[in-house]
Amino acid sequence: MKTRFLHNLSALLVLATVGMPAWAAPADEMNIATTLAALILVVLLILFLAWLLKRMKLPGIQGADGSMKIIRQLPVGQRERIVLLQVGDEQLLVGVTQQNISLLSKLEQPLSMEETQSGGEFAAHLNKLLKKNDKK
Known part of the structure; x- marks a missing residue:
C-alpha cells in the first residue's frame, strides 16, 4: 500500500x-x-x-468606533488650532500645534450639537473659557 x-x-x-x-x-x-x-x-x-x-x-481600518469625534476646530495661527473633542459623554477643549497637543479645558456643561454647528456660540464659549483661564 x-x-x-x-x-x-x-x-x-x-x-x-x-x-x-x-x-x-x-x-x-x-x-x-x-x-x-x-x-x-x-x-x-x-x-x-x-x-x-x-x-x-x-x-474599521482606523480603529475609530465613534467614541471620539472632532466636533469643531478653530484656527488661531498658520498651523495652530483649538479643537473641541467629544470623548464619550465628555467634551474637551484641546490646543493643537505642530509640536504638541495640550488640554486647555474640560467642559463641565457639554455644548449641544446645535451650538457647535453655528460658529457664534462656540466662539463666545471659547472666549469665556479663555478669559476664565487668564484670571487664574
Whole structure:
C-alpha cells in the first residue's frame, strides 16, 4: 500500500516537472530587469492600495468606533488650532500645534450639537473659557 502511494507520488512529481506551464519562463531567459520591474510594480501597487485605504477613512481600518469625534476646530495661527473633542459623554477643549497637543479645558456643561454647528456660540464659549483661564 505504501509503495503504491510512493510510486503514484513520484509519478505525479515527474509529470509536474515535465509539464511546466506555458507562462513559466526558463531560468536563462529571466534577467534582472524583468525581476526589478516586477518588484517595482508590486511595491507601487501596495503603496497605491495603502493610499486608497487612507483616503477612504474606513472606521474599521482606523480603529475609530465613534467614541471620539472632532466636533469643531478653530484656527488661531498658520498651523495652530483649538479643537473641541467629544470623548464619550465628555467634551474637551484641546490646543493643537505642530509640536504638541495640550488640554486647555474640560467642559463641565457639554455644548449641544446645535451650538457647535453655528460658529457664534462656540466662539463666545471659547472666549469665556479663555478669559476664565487668564484670571487664574
